[in-house]
Amino acid sequence: MCGIAGWIDWQGDLSDQGAIIAQMAETLQQRGPDSHGHWVSRHAALAHQRLIVIDPLTGGQPMVYQDGDRTYAITYNGEMYNFRELRHELEGYGHTFRTRSDTEVLLHAYVEWGEACVQHLNGIFAFGLWDEQKQQLLLARDHVGVKSLYYAHRGSAILFGSELKALLAHPLVKPEVDATGLAEILTFVRIPGSGIYRNVHELRPGHMLICSEQGTRMSRYWSLRSAPHTDDLYTTAAHIRGLLEDTVKHQLIADVPIVTLLSGGLDSSGLTAMAAKELQHEGRELHTYSIDFVNSAQHFQSTPLHPSLDAPWVKRVSEYLGTHHHTITLENSALVESLLVPLHAHDFPTAGQMTSSLYLLFQAMKQDATVALSGEAADEVFGGYPWFHSEAALSGQTFPWTPAFLGPGKNPLAWLSADLLQKVQLTEHIDQQYRAAIAEVPRLEGEDPLAARRREMFYLNQTRFLPFLLERKDRMSMATGFEARVPFCDYRLVEYAWNIPWEMKMADDIEKGILRRAFASVLPEDVIRRKKSAYPNAQNPLYEKATREWALNILHDPNAPIHPFLDAQVVRALVESTDAGVPGIGLVSLPERLIQINEWLDTYQITLAL
CATH class of the missing domain: 3.40.50.620 (HUPs)
Structure with missing residues (x-):
């Protein structure tokens, strides 16, 4: 696994912009502590932070392959589990390899099959591949979305990275969040393809994005398909x-x-x-x-x-x-x-x-x-x-896990200010995203209503x-x-x-x-026969006490940036309540939420566009 970053600009000269692409990659150092590198041409800059798992000596990146007058460069995060079989197949087509890495196999797969190379992959991956002759970038993400990939258009440029911090390290990307992004954070209901920050996107699982000076083209290469199950x-x-x-x-x-x-x-x-x-x-x-x-x-x-x-x-x-x-x-x-x-x-x-x-x-x-x-x-x-x-x-019309995130009760968001609730419309956000998810479900003709509802439930959970x-x-x-x-x-x-x-x-x-x-x-x-038991948590009152005190210190600080978010009277009563942060009631406690939101607003210097 690794961290990847890239900067493409068809109208700018990136030849001496190595410092900025290196700065983007440096934010991902923890993802790839073993080595790093970057490759720069006139219109493309790719960077890589490497965690060595396969082929420690010759698998470094960005990896460049030249075939005659054609140059291909890739920065790749993930593991391709069928790379040995693919390598053997490609060797049958005349390809030769100089490393034992899956990265080189992916490069040659692109040379052989072009964009259709993703149809041959089985693994967890996110990559950016630059075709110098075509002046084209291919971004792709694995089928289910195990590895993340964010991107942003800024003028004639496109930027991408494994994590949002890589984009935020570029001077063209500002830490701006609009009402939709804030709604995603406050409800834990993400919009597929959203990168939280304004005009920043996440490539959806099973998708690829083809980018050239003429524009971008999104393509879905894999999806769930409903059909009768015939095996006993x-x-x-x-x-x-x-x-x-x-x-x-x-x-x-x-x-x-x-x-x-x-x-x-x-x-x-x-x-x-x-x-x-x-x-x-x-x-x-x-x-x-x-x-x-x-x-x-x-x-x-x-x-x-x-x-x-x-x-x-x-x-x-x-x-x-x-x-x-x-x-x-x-x-x-x-x-x-x-x-x-x-x-x-x-x-x-x-x-x-x-x-x-x-x-x-x-x-x-x-x-x-x-x-x-x-x-x-x-x-x-x-x-x-x-x-x-x-x-x-099954009979409800919302995400079934929402109470586990937001807390029990009819009004779990009561700790937020009336002004914020009016601007951000959290309940409407949840409803809208639920309806959008249901509309995507691949239906099976002739399925009875209960079976169709269960199919919806599986789709909600998987996507x-x-x-x-x-x-x-x-x-x-x-x-x-x-x-x-x-x-x-x-x-x-x-x-x-x-x-x-x-x-x-x-x-x-x-x-x-x-x-x-x-x-x-x-x-x-x-x-x-053991019954399902979720990932464990520390049901320790000392943890609840420590996070509650931390949250109360924030509430007592008149300069804390979270204050405009809050209904001061309600939130203080909730945090002081004996069950405000008891682990086991939900997946995240109110004190934990207050602490993180306040820190985010402060250290990321968030600009809210509400």
Whole structure:
């Protein structure tokens, strides 16, 4: 994994603009701490920060390939899992290679197939490829959106980067946020393709953008398609198992130590079992990692999202599979100290300790390894969350996870000022984005109303909730120079599972029943039957006390930039309330939100265009 940045200007001369492109790349140093480089021609400047995973000696970037009088340059972030097969295919067409890297394979794939090269890729990627002869830039992002890519048009120029901070480092991009961007931050309802900042965009998953002096052309190269599912239960489970075995095998390819995350839940346990089996064939022991919190058992309270502690199940699975397990136990003080890490990694306010704790986990893992397999997307693909099984959620007309982010009650945004609510129209924003998402759902002709509604629910989760989790995983891993791979995001599995009917996904009358059947041969029965438990949090009153005091200090500071956002009387009462920030009630507490928003307004020097 790496950090990429680029600056194209068809009407300007960038030949001596190496300092600015290097400045853009330097903001991404944490994504690629091992090496860096940049390449500049008259109208194109590309930069790269490298995290070495494959081909440490000759895989440096930006990578340039010359074929006669044609020059191609690429800056690439990600992993192409089928690069060995593609290399063999391209060699059959006469291509020769000087490195062992997947980057060079991608360059040659473009030479062979042009823009259609993305149709041949299986991996997680975001890249910018400059065709010097055509004076054309190709930006592309992986099928499901594991790797991020932002871009902005400014006059005759286009700028792009792995993270927003790379764009903000360029003098043409200002930290301006309009009402729509602010609504996205305050509601956690993002608009696909939005980059939060004014006139900044995020390339959507499964899309590519072709840019030339004549203009830009957006193209979607992959999407979900609805069709009748014709496989029986046994064949379906076997096919899922085969896809996952192949995916795990390919995602274990690395020239650096590779491990797995293990929570003791179905998803991570199944992947760990497959990875352990694969490594055993090579005579290697698998190392596994889990997160825990000081005094977690003492403070644990069962909730619908967290019905059980992970620790006993982690021990059960590790011993069963014979892995070398490491438990990373986090102190309360470390959680408080790292609360602002997610803000600076995302470049806008986001969730609190559920994100900062992940950063601390990866920070500890980085001491031993560079790559980990993780279980994200299984719940979105196979229907594991409680709201998939809730009549209220199925009959509702909004995003079912909204209360978990905004808090319970009929008016969870009451802490905001009346003036801000009038200008930003948060409720209307949520409704509008919900309707836009529903309008995109690929329908299946003849499907009964309940099945059609469930299809909507899956679409909402895969295109609106999963991006939050993938963005979180990318930023927190990359903030420590660590790579997280997500086998359940293999587009072949996502495509196949999309059309599996609900009754089959609920095989044996349990959530993700079909996935449990797929893992039945590699996990013990009690693990197979364990109820879904979400990523853990520290249900520690000391954390709640510390963040509440921090938030109150902000409220007492007359110069705090957040004040115009707030209904002072309401917000103070809420923060002083004993349950204002109790972990477990929601995915982010009010004090965490206040702290991050205030810091963002201050350190990013945000200009609001309301």
